Amino acid sequence: MKKALxxxxxxxxxxxxxxxxxxxxxxxxxxxxxxxxxGHLSPGGGFAGGVIIALSFVHLMLAFGKDFAITKxxxxxxxxxxxxxxxxxxxxxxxxFSGGAFFRNILSKGTPFSLFxxxxxxxxxxxxxxxxxxxxxxxxxxxxxxxxxxEEE
Amino acid sequence: MELHILLIFMIVSALVAIxxxxxxxxxxxxxxxxxxxxxxxxxxxxxxxxxxxLVVEILCLIILIxxxxxxxxxxxxxxxxIFNTVATVAFIVVFLFFAQLALKELxxxxxxxxAVVKRYLQEGLAQTGAVNLVSAVILDFRAFDTLxxxxxxxxxxxxxxxxxxxxxxxKER
Numbered sequence: 001m002k003k004a005l006x007x008x009x010x011x012x013x014x015x016x017x018x019x020x021x022x023x024x025x026x027x028x029x030x031x032x033x034x035x036x037x038x039g040h041l042s043p044g045g046g047f048a049g050g051v052i053i054a055l056s057f058v059h060l061m062l063a064f065g066k067d068f069a070i071t072k073x074x075x076x077x078x079x080x081x082x083x084x085x086x087x088x089x090x091x092x093x094x095x096x097f098s099g100g101a102f103f104r105n106i107l108s109k110g111t112p113f114s115l116f117x118x119x120x121x122x123x124x125x126x127x128x129x130x131x132x133x134x135x136x137x138x139x140x141x142x143x144x145x146x147x148x149x150x151e152e153e
Numbered sequence: 154m155e156l157h158i159l160l161i162f163m164i165v166s167a168l169v170a171i172x173x174x175x176x177x178x179x180x181x182x183x184x185x186x187x188x189x190x191x192x193x194x195x196x197x198x199x200x201x202x203x204x205x206x207l208v209v210e211i212l213c214l215i216i217l218i219x220x221x222x223x224x225x226x227x228x229x230x231x232x233x234x235i236f237n238t239v240a241t242v243a244f245i246v247v248f249l250f251f252a253q254l255a256l257k258e259l260x261x262x263x264x265x266x267x268a269v270v271k272r273y274l275q276e277g278l279a280q281t282g283a284v285n286l287v288s289a290v291i292l293d294f295r296a297f298d299t300l301x302x303x304x305x306x307x308x309x310x311x312x313x314x315x316x317x318x319x320x321x322x323x324k325e326r
Contacts (some may be wrong), residue, residue: 034215034222035204039287040284041284041285042285043203043285045287046292048178051205051212055208055212058215062215079314086307107154109282112278117282118281118282119286119317120293121281121282121291123291124296125288128299131306131307135306135309139216140215141215142313143216
C-alpha cells in the first residue's frame with residue numbers, strides 16, 4: 001500500500017521533486033537531530049532543532065502528498081509525542097526538587113566540550129525539541145486536513 | 154556598515170509588503186524581511202538566534218504560501234487616503250519625539266548595565282557545565298522562562314487543533 005502511494009503520480013509533486021526528496025529528507029532529519037543533541041556545545045538547541053525535524057516531515061508531505069505523510073506520521077502519534085515532550089520537560093523540572101529546588105541541575109556536570117556533559121540541559125533540549133517540532137508539524141497537519149475536509153463538502 | 158544596509162533593506166521590503174496589491178507578493182516580501190533579519194543576527198554575532206529565525210521563517214513562509222497560493226485575494230484598500238496619511242505621519246512624529254527622549258537613556262551598544270550578565274559569563278561554565286552559554290541561560294538559569302514559552306506553544310497548538318478540528322456529525326434536518 002505504501003509502495004502504491006509512493007509512486008502514485010497523482011498525489012504530490014513531479015518525479016524530479018520526489019527523487020530529490022528521497023535523497024535529502026533523511027539528511028535534513030539527521031541534521032535536526034544533530035542540532036538538538038549538540039545544543040549545549042554549539043549554536044542551536046531544542047527549539048531550532050525541533051523546527052528542522054518538523055521541516056523534514058513538512059518536506060515529505062509537500063513532495064509526496066498528505067496521504068503518504070500520514071502513513072509515516074499519523075495525527076495520533078503527533079498528539080501523543082507532543083504530550084510526551086511537555087510532560088518530560090515538566091518531569092525534568094520536578095526532579096530538581098530532589099536536589100532542593102525547581103529546575104535544579106542535579107546530574108553531574110561532566111567534562112566541558114564532551115557530548116555527555118552539562119547535567120540536565122541535553123535532556124531538556126530533547127524534551128523541547130519533541131514538543132516544538134511535533135507541535136509545529138501538528139499545526140501544519142491540521143491546516144492540510146482542514147483543506148481536505150473542506151474539499152469533501 | 155553591513156548592518157545599516159540590512160536595516161534599510163528590511164525597511165524597504167516591509168514597505169513593499171504593505172504597498173503591493175497581490176497577497177502572494179506581499180507574503181514573499183515579508184519573507185525577505187525575515188531573511189534579512191536572520192542575516193542581521195549573524196552580523197551581530199548571535200548564531201543561535203540566526204538559526205532559529207531562519208528555520209521559523211522557512212516554516213512560516215511554507216504555511217503562508219500554502220494558505221494564499223490558490224486564493225486570488227486582492228488587498229482591500231480604503232478610500233480616505235488623505236486622512237490615513239495625515240494620521241500616520243502625525244503618529245510617526247509623536248512616536249519619534251518620545252523615542253528620541255527615551256533612547257538617550259539607554260546604555261551604549263554592547264555595554265550592558267545589569268551586573269547579573271557578568272556573573273553569567275564568568276560562572277556559567279562552572280555552574281552548569283554547558284559550553285554554549287545561551288543554552289546554559291535558557292535551560293538552567295532562566296528555565297522558568299522556557300517553561301512558560303513551552304506552555305504558550307502548547308496552548309497555541311491546542312487552540313489551533315480545537316479551531317481546525319474535523320467538523321462533527323451534522324444534525325439531521
